[in-house]
Amino acid sequence: MSRPPLPDFFDDLDACREALWRLLADGAERGRSGFHLPALATVDAEGRPRLRSVVLRAADAGSGTLRFHCDRRSDKAAELAARPACALQAYDADAKVQVRIEGTARLHTADAVAEAAWAEARAMSRVCYGTEPAPGTALAEGGAYTLPDAEAALTLGRPHFAAVTVRAERLDFLYLDRRGHRRAGWRRAEAGWTGTWLTP
Numbered sequence: 001m002s003r004p005p006l007p008d009f010f011d012d013l014d015a016c017r018e019a020l021w022r023l024l025a026d027g028a029e030r031g032r033s034g035f036h037l038p039a040l041a042t043v044d045a046e047g048r049p050r051l052r053s054v055v056l057r058a059a060d061a062g063s064g065t066l067r068f069h070c071d072r073r074s075d076k077a078a079e080l081a082a083r084p085a086c087a088l089q090a091y092d093a094d095a096k097v098q099v100r101i102e103g104t105a106r107l108h109t110a111d112a113v114a115e116a117a118w119a120e121a122r123a124m125s126r127v128c129y130g131t132e133p134a135p136g137t138a139l140a141e142g143g144a145y146t147l148p149d150a151e152a153a154l155t156l157g158r159p160h161f162a163a164v165t166v167r168a169e170r171l172d173f174l175y176l177d178r179r180g181h182r183r184a185g186w187r188r189a190e191a192g193w194t195g196t197w198l199t200p
């Protein structure tokens with residue numbers, strides 16, 4: 001059986017970094033991409049790791065930033081406000097690529113980033129931010145919470161909405177192929193990204 005050609009980035013370090021950002025940007029656009037739902041790691045007040053899925057909303061190679069959205073009342077928002085260090089990880093089976101990002105998060109609640117993100121959010125998503133009581137509250141029964149209708153969500157949801165941007169500081173790219181895996185890592189320096197091949 002003939003194998004598909006190796007990807008253009010296979011032995012090209014710069015092309016690996018370009019592919020990493022291209023795959024992330026595509027993941028933000030396309031629900032079926034493995035990069036659409038990265039795992040987000042934060043650190044809690046006791047220094048323990050916390051992990052959950054978030055929808056990747058944007059990835060920008062130029063600034064080296066990613067964006068996702070969350071409820072300001074959620075644990076993740078509190079954890080990021082207290083300790084902005086965070087990490088994201090995702091794998092896409094078609095691309096056979098895992099991406100790991102470590103960086104610093106910033107919560108946007110009332111600035112232009114937050115306004116633009118809220119404006120582009122779908123009605124269905126906005127409704128979630130109007131949930132009562134706050135995310136993570138213990139409930140007597142599973143259904144003992146309320147969601148506003150789409151119109152009320154505009155006023156009830158917006159105060160709880162946060163756009164979170166992550167400024168990437170370390171990148172790790174892993175491509176799996178029987179003909180040879182390829183792994184590369186980069187660190188952000190003043191002058192830009194410095195990268196190296198790594199043993200997979």
Ligand SMILES: Cc1cc2nc3c(=O)[nH]c(=O)nc-3n(C[C@H](O)[C@H](O)[C@H](O)COP(=O)(O)O)c2cc1C
Nearest residue numbers: 037052053054055068069070071074075076077136
């Ligand atoms: C498919 C999927 C997508 C999700 N997207 C988001 C998201 O974009 N933002 C978010 O805050 N939580 C999202 N969640 C919920 C989180 O994974 C998590 O359960 C919830 O936000 C509580 O996390 P926390 O207590 O650590 O804040 C998503 C969950 C799933 C299963």
